[in-house]
């Protein structure tokens with residue numbers, strides 16, 4: 001009988017050690033747990049264990065540093081890193097140092113068990129051997145700690161070790177260009193150029209020569225296009241849905257053959273670029289409408305990355321708002337802070353222009369007002385000013401049906417229940433989660449006028465008042 005695989009677990013949090021020890025034991029593995037990085041290192045040196053699961057910050061050492069050392073002395077021993085400091089930098093560092101997988105805490109036990117099974121059964125590839133020394137800088141390019149952003153960090157981290165074509169989708173202002181830059185800056189081609197081309201910003205008839213270059217008359221030779229400029233680096237094709245048909249056909253040929261010719265030229269040139277494309281359009285609809293080539297779509301959509309709208313990750317709003325305030329401060333805008341109610345207002349807003357809209361709002365407030373504390377009244381006034389907003393309704397996307405997002409949340413609760421989280425008052429909790437933003441946003445809309453809000457909601461005024469009290473919704477009358 002083959003012995004059971006042994007898993008070495010290092011985490012200074014006792015509850016994590018207990019939960020992992022039990023779950024892995026139940027799944028049929030042998031488990032050794034320790035709160036110390038040094039004990040883990042000792043076990044690894046002694047040749048123990050078939051798999052390592054380690055935390056990052058431990059009292060006597062750093063799990064990420066251990067990954068490098070473990071991979072050096074035992075390249076076949078896989079390491080899964082788990083961390084509560086779920087930033088893009090941690091994910092990239094873990095992956096580039098050769099961790100098999102990176103999991104942001106809190107994680108799903110089922111997911112962990114699936115990763116463990118994969119780590120123990122997939123044969124170790126040459127490509128997994130330690131990567132060249134990484135140089136990710138500590139300044140964070142992407143802000144956000146929500147579950148969805150953590151998923152994005154993991155994908156970006158994984159994609160930095162390959163040249164696969166990536167298709168980023170997401171509404172306007174969700175950070176598509178920022179993600180494309182991160183893929184480049186942390187990736188294998190970081191010493192090459194990053195060239196961005198926005199299809200919507202170039203006259204249609206010039207797109208082909210812009211991308212592929214053109215032959216100039218006489219003996220003048222050719223004018224290089226963006227493909228050539230990006231050689232050795234990354235070519236970011238923004239608003240790919242706006243690419244004219246002829247350029248689509250040419251691009252498809254480049255992707256198929258790895259070569260291109262300039263407009264009017266005949267010598268094939270080798271295309272040495274990593275392509276990252278982005279769009280805020282629904283390309284499937286464009287395909288149906290016959291304006292986007294389906295074959296090109298499949299060539300580009302090798303790895304799809306969907307950036308969620310800001311309203312789907314409201315928990316990131318305070319972090320982002322503080323980040324933009326800090327940026328304003330660095331630019332000489334003086335010290336400002338948002339009071340609690342102002343922050344609540346920001347979290348309740350629907351953000352049709354996503355992170356860009358939030359960034360612009362903070363900049364506008366810092367520029368227009370000199371008071372140190374930014375209040376809810378001030379935020380309300382700026383949010384309600386239609387002239388100040390660059391986000392006219394025709395730029396807004398069709399929102400996801402409410403039933404879909406509610407169902408997703410309920411499914412998450414139920415799943416957590418199956419994982420062992422005690423579920424009680426589920427009905428009341430879900431109703432409150434829907435009711436609170438409904439009432440809060442209606443009040444923002446009516447600038448705190450409860451009579452108007454009650455009319456809009458179709459509620460009796462006393463009922464509304466009671467709900468405001470029960471749900472602990474802050475009541476502030478707006479500036480008119």
Ligand SMILES: Nc1ncnc2c1ncn2[C@@H]1O[C@H](COP(=O)(O)OP(=O)(O)OP(=O)(O)O)[C@@H](O)[C@H]1O
Pocket residue numbers: 141142143144170171172173174175176177178179238280355356359
């Ligand atoms: N997660 C984030 N952390 C910090 N800043 C962000 C984040 N996401 C977006 N931003 C900022 O928001 C602004 C818009 O981002 P970006 O240009 O990348 O969006 P986009 O999706 O490419 O928009 P569009 O589709 O309109 O071109 C930028 O100034 C960017 O720095």
